[in-house]
Amino acid sequence: LVDSDGDWGEGLLALAEWQRRRSLDAPIWLSYFGNVRPERYGIRYRGLRSPFSSVRQDPEREAGRDPARLRGWVVISKTHLAGTYFAAEGLSPDYYAAWRRLTPDAVIGGGLLAFDRRATEPAR
Numbered sequence: 001l002v003d004s005d006g007d008w009g010e011g012l013l014a015l016a017e018w019q020r021r022r023s024l025d026a027p028i029w030l031s032y033f034g035n036v037r038p039e040r041y042g043i044r045y046r047g048l049r050s051p052f053s054s055v056r057q058d059p060e061r062e063a064g065r066d067p068a069r070l071r072g073w074v075v076i077s078k079t080h081l082a083g084t085y086f087a088a089e090g091l092s093p094d095y096y097a098a099w100r101r102l103t104p105d106a107v108i109g110g111g112l113l114a115f116d117r118r119a120t121e122p123a124r
């Protein structure tokens with residue numbers, strides 16, 4: 001389920017706790033569906049494309065289209081993974097299609113899927 005059926009963006013508190021418990025040195029990559037700014041909860045992140053969201057998008061967000069180009073923890077909301085609002089911004093709903101083929105390493109707060117890309121070898 002996506003949008004208000006399963007992803008209201010309520011996972012930020014759980015994400016903040018998840019990030020603290022892991023004592024991650026580097027910020028996570030984040031595509032989050034919600035209106036609260038993640039930094040309000042102390043979440044350290046680099047923003048990926050996030051329609052209708054308060055995420056500050058990083059200039060390198062285009063790297064989010066290809067899993068092989070990102071390193072570190074990548075967290076994408078189920079709503080954005082499904083591409084629900086991408087057409088409203090003139091983007092393909094398949095913007096994160098490559099990520100749909102991957103199995104998340106964690107599900108945080110019910111609506112955020114976390115992918116551990118720290119040790120992944122670069123694509124050739």
